[in-house]
Amino acid sequence: MNAPISVQSVRREIPSGFLDALASHFGDRFSTAHAVREHHGRDESPYPAMLPDGVVFAQNTEDVAWVAQHCHKHSVPLIPYGVGSSLEGHLLAVQGGISLDLSGMNRVVAIHAEDFTATVEAGVTRKQLNDEIRNTGLFFPIDPGADASLGGMAATRASGTNAVRYGTMRENVMSLKVVTADGRIIETANRARKSSAGYDLTRIFVGSEGTLGIITEVTVRLYPQPEAISAAICNFPTLDAAVRSVIEIIQMGVPVARVEFMDAWAVKATNAYSKLTLKESPLLLFEFHGSPAGVKEQAGIVQDITRENGGLDFEWADQPEDRSRLWTARHNAYFAGLQLRPGCRASTTDVCVPISRLAECVSETAAELDQASFPYTIVGHVGDGNFHVLMLLDPDNPNEWEESEGINHRLVQRAIRMDGTCTGEHGVGLHKMAFMLEEHGQDALDLMSSLKHAFDPNNILNPGKMIPQR
Structure with missing residues (x-):
């Protein structure tokens, strides 16, 4: 079976003894087994597997800080891993390095029902949180579909079916605990409902896709369960x-x-x-x-x-x-769409446009897809102008992959032309990186690059993602 979409992958050399040091410190919570690396080197995107050199299973923020300090010192890539449900290649080890599995950090730290907030470790999933608070009369509304981790949802600025009323992770994350590239541990804010004190670090890390810091705890807003x-x-x-x-x-x-x-x-x-x-x-x-x-x-x-x-x-x-x-x-x-063409590989894409342009954008996209050589589906959180296209492709037919990428490119251009965005929900990862210049312009990308360098001077945090190389 051929790789559907290729990407330039230049692995960094791991210093001699580095993996041995991880094994010595973490014991059986560090693995270089091929099966474990392969599991952490693929997601739901159409990209081929890109395996890390090793996987660390973190249990607490101090574990994360230790790994970050050593990766920073030796310029080894470090890729945070939640539950592996991303769709755009966010967690692939493009340059090799260490995959940092946060799924074991799954403790609910505190529930402040009277303040409508909860603080959880990054590996807590949305379903787990809602089960935990069920008897409080409150619930957490953000539901991207997969039972994603709260840390991953914050990192990708996730939304879902409830976003039209309750907003996205951007509106519902109050504070974060973050490990910086060099291993420092910071709190981005307190639990006050508002603050005018300094830069809004919380919003900088929300949606940064693991490229600026590693989220280890999340404080989120809760809402009363509807009558x-x-x-x-x-x-x-x-x-x-x-x-x-x-x-x-x-x-x-x-x-x-x-x-x-x-x-x-x-x-x-x-x-x-x-x-x-x-x-x-x-x-x-x-x-x-x-x-x-x-x-x-x-x-x-x-x-x-x-x-x-x-x-x-x-x-x-x-x-x-x-x-x-x-x-x-x-x-x-x-998963239902995949059954329309057994043996297929899916290429997914999403865009978001102002609500007044939604009908035009969806109709033009459907008209083009009707002429495609492969089946497709369209679903959408249309209350906020966001819709998704699932293209079902023959993994051994490069012509179909090329055709689907052309459709994706024209869809994104259509959305940007309508004052929309290349992704309303999936995130940038690898697949949408090529459209960042078109959407933001070079000056804005240069500012993003400066921010990345300030936060991560050795470029170890999820390198090769988000910001295209000039």
């Missing part, structure tokens, strides 16, 4: 009618908690994978949070708007188990 929750499905005759309904709903100011789009192929795949019987046409999935009266009012307004755009009557999912099954099926849309 009433109701979910509904609405089918449409066309993709354009569904997306235009979303635009009108958002412009009306209706505070929907979730509004997700699935094209007909995505619905077909979801039915087969999750054993559902959804009507196989473009659809929107809604969820409403609030008081019983508020939820009823929101649903009534939304139903009126969807009917005006040709939407069918709502199909309701009021019981918790029905809602859970529906949203689990939506979160599994990626």
